[in-house]
Amino acid sequence: MTTLDDALVATERVSPRSDGSGVDGDLAVVTHGLTKTYGAVNAVIDVDLSIERGAIVGLLGPNGSGKTTLIRMLSTLLRPSSGQALVGGFDIRQRPADVRRCIGLTGQFAAVDEFLTGRENIRMMGRLAGMSASAATDRADQLLTSFGLQDAGDRHLSTYSGGMRRRLDLALSLTGHPDIVFLDEPTTGLDPRSRFAMWEVIEALVAAGTTVMLCTQYLEEADRLAERVVILDAGRVVAEGPPADLRRQVGGIVVELDLWDAAQRDRASLVLAVTATSPITGEEGDSHLRIPVVDAEQLPEVVRLLDGAAIRFHGLALREPTLDDVFLALTGHATQKADEDEDAP
Amino acid sequence: MTLLPTIPANVAADQHEQLHPSVVTEVLQLTGRNLRKITREPTLVFFSLAMPIIMLTLFGQVFKSIAQTPNFPKGVSYIDYLLPAILCTTLVQSATTSSTAIATDLDSGMIDRFRSMPIHAWTVLLARNLSDVARGMTQTLVMLALGLAVFGFRFHGSLVEAVATVFVALPLSFAMNWLFIWIGVLVKKPETTQIAGMLVTFPLMFASSAYVPIASLPGWLQALAKVNPLSYTVDAARGFALGNPSAGALGKSVLIAGVLAGVSIVGATASYRRIDH
Numbered sequence: 001m002t003t004l005d006d007a008l009v010a011t012e013r014v015s016p017r018s019d020g021s022g023v024d025g026d027l028a029v030v031t032h033g034l035t036k037t038y039g040a041v042n043a044v045i046d047v048d049l050s051i052e053r054g055a056i057v058g059l060l061g062p063n064g065s066g067k068t069t070l071i072r073m074l075s076t077l078l079r080p081s082s083g084q085a086l087v088g089g090f091d092i093r094q095r096p097a098d099v100r101r102c103i104g105l106t107g108q109f110a111a112v113d114e115f116l117t118g119r120e121n122i123r124m125m126g127r128l129a130g131m132s133a134s135a136a137t138d139r140a141d142q143l144l145t146s147f148g149l150q151d152a153g154d155r156h157l158s159t160y161s162g163g164m165r166r167r168l169d170l171a172l173s174l175t176g177h178p179d180i181v182f183l184d185e186p187t188t189g190l191d192p193r194s195r196f197a198m199w200e201v202i203e204a205l206v207a208a209g210t211t212v213m214l215c216t217q218y219l220e221e222a223d224r225l226a227e228r229v230v231i232l233d234a235g236r237v238v239a240e241g242p243p244a245d246l247r248r249q250v251g252g253i254v255v256e257l258d259l260w261d262a263a264q265r266d267r268a269s270l271v272l273a274v275t276a277t278s279p280i281t282g283e284e285g286d287s288h289l290r291i292p293v294v295d296a297e298q299l300p301e302v303v304r305l306l307d308g309a310a311i312r313f314h315g316l317a318l319r320e321p322t323l324d325d326v327f328l329a330l331t332g333h334a335t336q337k338a339d340e341d342e343d344a345p
Numbered sequence: 346m347t348l349l350p351t352i353p354a355n356v357a358a359d360q361h362e363q364l365h366p367s368v369v370t371e372v373l374q375l376t377g378r379n380l381r382k383i384t385r386e387p388t389l390v391f392f393s394l395a396m397p398i399i400m401l402t403l404f405g406q407v408f409k410s411i412a413q414t415p416n417f418p419k420g421v422s423y424i425d426y427l428l429p430a431i432l433c434t435t436l437v438q439s440a441t442t443s444s445t446a447i448a449t450d451l452d453s454g455m456i457d458r459f460r461s462m463p464i465h466a467w468t469v470l471l472a473r474n475l476s477d478v479a480r481g482m483t484q485t486l487v488m489l490a491l492g493l494a495v496f497g498f499r500f501h502g503s504l505v506e507a508v509a510t511v512f513v514a515l516p517l518s519f520a521m522n523w524l525f526i527w528i529g530v531l532v533k534k535p536e537t538t539q540i541a542g543m544l545v546t547f548p549l550m551f552a553s554s555a556y557v558p559i560a561s562l563p564g565w566l567q568a569l570a571k572v573n574p575l576s577y578t579v580d581a582a583r584g585f586a587l588g589n590p591s592a593g594a595l596g597k598s599v600l601i602a603g604v605l606a607g608v609s610i611v612g613a614t615a616s617y618r619r620i621d622h
Contacts (some may be wrong), residue, residue: 017378072621076460076461077457077460077621078621100461100462101463103457103460103461105361105457105461107454107457107458108454109453109454110454111453111454111457111458113378113382113384114382114453115381115385116381116382118379120381122375124377124378125462125547126465127366127374128366128370128371128374128375128459128462129366129462129463130365130366130370130463130492156385172458173458176462185460210502258486273550343619
């Protein structure tokens with residue numbers, strides 16, 4: 001994807017602050033006690049964050065954990081109830097217009113204009129970002145090429161796939177050369193191939209020096225893209241650090257067990273509880289179980305316990321803990337099961 | 346409370362100034378976007394013309410005999426009486442689509458995108474207003490052309506009065522569009538705005554002087570029709586069309602439109618700024 005890299009390097013060159021003049025070692029985003037409450041409901045509580053320029057930070061948590069609320073506050077769409085935040089060096093409450101000049105936002109749903117072509121969409125964003133007509137046209141060409149949309153550039157959006165819409169959505173957010181980009185679940189609902197394409201775009205963006213804050217429910221996504229992960233649960237930061245450190249924090253190793261008979265799942269959990277370091281998990285009605293244990297030496301013990309209880313299995317594997325396990329260990333509940341609610345409005 | 350370390354903002358801010366669009370560019374870009382959307386949605390164009398055409402056809406036939414009643418102006422055919430009113434009601438009905446359009450943009454995240462960009466709140470709303478007023482006026486011109494070509498409508502007055510017939514409802518169109526933008530920002534759900542639009546426009550259209558003389562309405566409806574701003578605009582348009590202009594109706598029509606526009610602009614802008622706060 002050389003073209004993509006070219007376009008994003010151009011972002012860095014044109015952007016007034018990416019050369020680091022006078023702002024070396026600065027923080028792109030910093031918050032202190034940031035809180036948002038809706039009546040009695042606390043959407044985001046007392047969040048302290050700092051993101052260095054050029055970093056990519058994953059904001060991880062289930063639906064309703066406050067990720068979207070946090071992003072909406074940082075992008076000036078939502079007024080905090082209390083606390084302070086600087087984005088690009090500007091206070092989000094005192095100088096929202098200045099904040100808006102340095103950010104790009106890609107929301108949960110592709111905010112693209114249905115009745116315009118891809119090219120017209122980018123051109124409009126360019127003009128609204130203060131570019132001349134010819135500069136906006138050039139920018140549209142550049143971004144369409146970078147995002148693999150050159151052939152679709154003059155087609156109406158009704159002909160675009162979900163993945164193409166998301167890519168265009170991200171292209172629109174980048175039109176004005178933002179230094180800081182907020183991505184709110186950019187791959188939710190995409191097929192694996194489109195998700196992979198989106199990841200490559202995000203990686204190129206970071207390689208070109210843009211600061212990225214990436215909200216996601218997918219642990220795999222945060223694991224792959226983020227240098228640092230912030231885990232939110234019920235509006236609070238419950239853990240923070242590089243994915244590898246967080247995995248180490250959980251410690252140990254995970255045994256993946258496949259039973260022959262799903263009906264024996266509960267009995268297996270009960271029998272194996274003595275070896276587990278944190279709760280044994282698995283989907284309801286499924287024959288699969290995950291058992292966090294201290295180390296690989298626990299494996300014979302697991303087999304003995306299952307054998308003693310006459311529980312038959314057809315699969316047994318050891319693996320390193322993932323962020324999912326981290327989340328479970330930190331919050332006592334799994335990411336997907338937390339709740340079904342959307343983030344507060 | 347600990348203060349966060351503030352980055353020397355002046356450095357960044359100075360360099361940002363050069364990348365700021367003029368408000369004219371903002372309004373033109375956003376209006377152009379709205380207009381393209383209108384022209385590229387053929388079903389919307391079709392249905393927004395179908396309704397007034399159906400009303401013109403049906404009412405022209407159903408209420409024809411009204412022209413023989415004592416309250417009706419002498420020597421005027423019903424179509425000459427009806428068409429100026431249809432021009433006004435078309436604008437009022439057309440205004441309701443402003444609330445659906447703004448609610449659709451809110452729903453799709455387009456407004457979030459605009460709000461996260463360094464553009465003014467009021468230019469987004471003004472662009473909505475300008476494009477929708479332009480669409481409403483286009484509809485009335487189509488209706489007028491149809492009236493002249495197909496339905497046998499004719500002006501009784503001078504050319505100036507004929508032009509005034511078409512443009513007398515412009516202030517009301519402007520005001521009603523602002524009102525519906527406000528409703529759209531408050532309601533936020535495209536489906537709900539359509540119901541809200543019917544709730545506002547139907548009483549306005551029927552409890553008015555649009556289709557029959559006010560004197561022939563039942564008493565309670567007469568009371569409503571007399572405080573209905575649409576009645577004055579219809580009376581003003583009809584006065585011009587029949588070559589018998591009414592300064593009183595024109596004055597009241599413009600005054601009411603001015604007040605309605607003023608309140609709606611303030612309300613819509615305030616509600617827009619408070620979205621999600």
